[in-house]
Amino acid sequence: MKITAARVIVCCPGRNFVTLKIETDEGVTGVGDATLNGRELAVASYLQDHVAPCLIGRDPQQLEDIWHYLYKGAYWRRGPVTMTAIAAVDTALWDIKAKIAGQPLYQLLGGRSRSAVMVYGHATGADIAQTVDEVLRHQEEGYRAIRAQSGVPGLDKVYGVSTTGRMYEPADGSVPAEHDWDSAKYLRHTPELFEAVRLAVGEETHLLHDVHHRLTPLEAAQLGKSLEPYRLFWIEDPTEAENQQAFALIRQHTTTPIAVGEVFNSIWDCKQLIESQLIDYIRTTVTHAGGITHLRRIADLAALYQVRTGSHGATDLSPICMGAALHFDTWVPNFGIQEYMPHSELMLSVFPHDWRYERGMLYCGESPGHGVDIDEKLAARYPYQRAYLPVNRLQRDGSLHSW
Ligand code: CS2
Ligand code: MG
Secondary structure (H helix, E strand, O other): OOEEEEEEEEEOOOOOEEEEEEEEOOOOEEEEEOOOOOOHHHHHHHHHHHHHHHHOOOOOOOHHHHHHHHHHOOOOOOOHHHHHHHHHHHHHHHHHHHHHHOOEHHHHHOOOOOOOEEEEEEEEEOOHHHHHHHHHHHHHOOOOEEEEEEOOOOOOOOOOOOOOOOOOOOOEOOOOOEEEEOHHHHHHHHHHHHHHHHHHHOOOOEEEEEOOOOEOHHHHHHHHHHHHHHOOOEEEOOEOOOOOOHHHHHHHHOOOOEEEOOOOOOHHHOHHHHHOOOOOEEOOOOOOOOHHHHHHHHHHHHHHOOOEEOOOOOOOOOHHHHHHHHHHHHHOOOEOOEEOOOOOHHHHHHOOEOOEEEOOEEEOOOOOEOOEOOOHHHHOOOOOOOOEOOEEEEOOOOOEEOO
């Protein structure tokens, strides 16, 4: 069997997605997600201008050799653009390999380790009362794990809270929106939020929170300590993660579990965090961490140190990523939890899929492959629209801060 085409499809059914479709001379095709929120065209060009010409004529079943060919062959290794491009190729080739075998993808990874995949949903609100209502609504719907994010008094816009009344979508506008930030206001507010949420939901429901890279290690330690009475499932991205050693300081002060990794793109970004047990969950994804081939290496390293998976699953990861992630989650022995921010009906219409959601659990399908495709005709109706993630500035002096 030979690869005959590797086509990049960019579409915007409510938000931008980049999809790679690999075709073969025996008619079997596979698709991979190559969406990098706010930098989509960089990956599209990397794939169509640099990667696709090297794939034509290759055997699609040699996915490991192709992975190393694209990783080492580029000379310039790692980074979000390169690893997202490699991930899209890898995911499409795993899709093809499973279709050739006539098996759902999880069977090729090692078979089913669980009957279903526990997910966490997103509850957000402009203030504590609204957020509590949203958490209770999710609990009603059957979610066993719920992430709570609320507005912060004195701050205009904060991560995770929609100001449009529609589903939260951070990427917007033809230039980056500017948000303001004040860690002290956030540190005062967040324990109050979780005191109210925990009181409302009781002891059983898992509660999660995303700090989104904004605190210093010591501030993150203060936050973790202040949230201990509310027994969170995790705080996520408590501080910038380039300095993996910084997490040792957080660990010294708090037992609140820590999740990191959605912005990581290789095992090297998290090797120290895992080996020193500075985190409890690794959030790397099929789309941004080199595909299934590399993500399983990260998961295997994590398993040695009792670190569990908790893959990122925001709507800027396409339904193809969600499909592949569900097969991965169904197999991976050290599974923790899967983020589930449901795509809109419009987005899902462009990506026919066979997974289903039911009362806090996701179920991958049994069709051969990862169970997702792209409706190219429909996708063509929604052309790319440039959109940026916001930037963040400190309220006190306007200096640039992590968003
Ligand atoms: C967030 C993401 O879901 C999360 O945990 O960190 O929504 C993140 O802000 C976006 O994926 C950025 O594109
Ligand atoms: Mg996050």
